[in-house]
Amino acid sequence: MVKMNCLGLLISLLFLSCSDGGDNDGGVSDIKPSNLSITANVAGVDSENPNGDGSGIVDFTISSTNAAYYKVNVDGKSVELTENTFSHTFLKKGTHEYPVTVSAYNSGGYVSTSISVKVYVDDELELVWQDEFDQDGAPDPNHWGYDIGNGSNGWGNNESEYYTDRLENAKVENGVLKITAQREDYEGFEYTSARLLTANKFDFTYGRIDVRAKLAGGGGTWPAIWMLGSSIGTVGWPACGEIDIMEYTGNNPGKVQSALHTSSSFGNTINYKAVSIANETTEFHLYSMIWTEESIVFLLDDVAYYTYSPTPRNDQTWPFNKDQFIILNVAMGGNLGGNIDPNFETSTMEIDYVRVYQ
Template sequence: MKYLTGIMLALLISTASCGKNDNAPPAKVAPSNLTINAVVATDSSGTVSFSATAQNAVSYDFDFGNGKTKTVTNGTVKYTYSGSGEQNFTVKVTAKSADGLTVSQSTSVKVSISKLLVWSDEFTEDGAPDSNKWGYDIGTGDNGWGNNEAQYYTDRAQNVIVSDGTLKITAMKENYQGKSYTSARLLTRGKFEFTYGKVEVSAKLPSGVGVWPAIWMLGSSVNTIGWPACGEIDIMEHKGVEPQKLYSTLHYPNHSGGNGVGSTTNVSNMSNSFHKYTLDWTPTALKFYVDDQLFFTFNNTASLPFNDKFFILLNFAMGGNFGGSIDPAFNKSTFEVDYVRVYKN
C-alpha cells in the first residue's frame, strides 16, 4: 500500500507540474541574422537603395544618418541625400519582431552628388501629400483650365494619397458632383516656382482606354497673361489607347492645343514598371528624356515664354480632348509617382 501510495503521489505531482508548464506564456521571439545592403546610384544624384532582411522581423526602422527616418515592413527603401560633393553617412537599421523585440545593425554609405538638388518630394511620409509642397485644383476645370474631361478633381484620400514610398493618384468610376469619374490634380503653384533646371520624375502610369496621366509645367504668369502666352511644358503625357507611346509637347502663342510642338517615342511597360521622365531646361534648349535616353530637343530663344518661372503639375484626367473615349468597363486605375526632383543646372 505504501508503495502504491507513493506512485500515486508521484503521478499527481507530475500531472500538476505538466499543467503548470502548459499555462506558461510562450517565450518572446526576437529578430535575428539582420543584414543590410546599400546600393548607391551611379548617376551622382545622391540616391541610395537600401534592403534589409532579418528572421522573425515584421518591420524595419531606417535612420539615414542625417536626422531623417523611415519605417517599412518589407525591408526595402530608396532615399536621396541632398547637398553636393562627397558625403559619408552611417545608416542604422532596427528590425522589430511581432513581440516588439528589436535588433540593430549599422552600415556606412558614401554618396557623391554632382548636381545641386534644389527641390524634391520623395513621398516618404504616409498620408496626404505634403501641403508645403503641393496644392490642388478642385473641380472640373470647366471655368477655363479643363479640356472637356470626364472627371471631377478632389483632394480626397480615395483619389490622392502617399503610401509605401509613392504618391498614388487614383481615378475611379463614380457619380460625383455631376461627373462620372473622380481623380486628382496636384500643383506647386505658389509653393515652388523656378526658371531653368533639370526635372526628374519616376512614375508608373495607369492603364485603360481613356486614361490621361500627365507630368507637366505651366508658366507662373498664367493668371495674369493667360494661356498659351504663359507657356506650357508637357514633360510626359500618355493616353491609354496607345499604351506604349510617350508624348512630350510645348505650347505657346500660335502653338496651342493640337498645334503644339513636340515629339513621341515608344516605351515598353509604362503601366507595369517605373520609368524616369526628364526635362533638361536651359536658356538655349529644352531636352526631353525617358530613362536617360534623349528623344526630343526644342531650341529655346529669348522671344519665347520658356525663360520665366514655371510650376509643376501632376494629374490624372479621364477622356477629354486628348484622352478620347473611355472604355465603359473602366473602373479604377492608379498613377504612381516614386519621386519628383529638380536640380540646378
C-alpha cells in the same frame, strides 16, 4: 518617208529614255552619295567654356550630294534620318570625347565619314527641391496644392472627371504618391481623380526635373507630368508657356509624348514628339526634362528623344525664360484622352519621387 520618220522618232525616244539616268529615291540620282560631311555645334561654347555650357547638348548638321537618307551612330545609339540636322544630349558627367559616324545612302550605294566631338556635362547640379513621398497619408501640403472641379473656370480640356483633394484620389502610401482615377457618381460627374500642383509653393527657371513614375492605364486615361508658367494668372494661357514633360493615353499604349505650348503653337501644337515605351503601366520609368536658356530637352530613362530650340526665339516661341510650376494629374477622356472604356473602374499613377536640380 512617213514610216521612216516614225521609226526614227521611236529610236530617238528609246535612246533618250535609256540615256536618262532616271531619278530614284524621290528624285535622288542612283549615283552613290558624295561630298559627305558632318559638323557639330556644342551648346554654350565660348572662350571660357571650350567644351560647352555643361548641358551636354550638341546640334549636328550633315551635308552630302545625292543622299536619300542618313544613318548616324552617336553615343552608342544608331539613328536613321531623312533630314540633315539633329540634336543629341550627352549625359556622362565631366568632359569626354565621342566619335560620331554618319553614312549617306541612296539606291546607288553609300558613303561614310566620322568626326570626334568633345563635350562637357556639368557634374555639379544641386538638388534644390524634392518630394520622396516617404510619409503616408495626404500629400505634403508644403509641396502640393490641388485644382478642384472639372475646369469650368478655364483649365479643362473637355475632360470627364471631377478633381478632388480626397485621399480616395490622392494619397501617399508605401513610399509612393498614388493619383487614382475611378468611376463614381460625384458632383454630377461619372469619374473622379486628382490634379496636384506646386503653384505658390515652388516654381523655378532652368534646371533639370526627374520624375520616376508608373502610369495609369486603360481606355480613356490620360496621366500627365507637366508644367505651367507662373505668370498664367496675369498673361493667361498659352502666353505663359506650357511644358508637357510626359503625357500618356491608355488608348495609345506603348507611346508617351512631350510637347510645348506657346503663343506661336498651342492646343494641337506642332512642337511635340512621341517615343516608344514598354511596360509603362507595370514598371517605373524615369521621365526627365533639361531646361536651359537656349533649349528644352526631354528624356525617357535618361535617353534624350526630343529637343525644342526654336528659331526665331521671341516671346511667341520662347516664354520659357520665367518661372514654371509642376503639375501631376490623371485625366479621363477629354481632347487627348479620347473615348473611355465602358468597363473602366479605376486606375492609378504612382510617383516614386519628383526631384529638381539646378
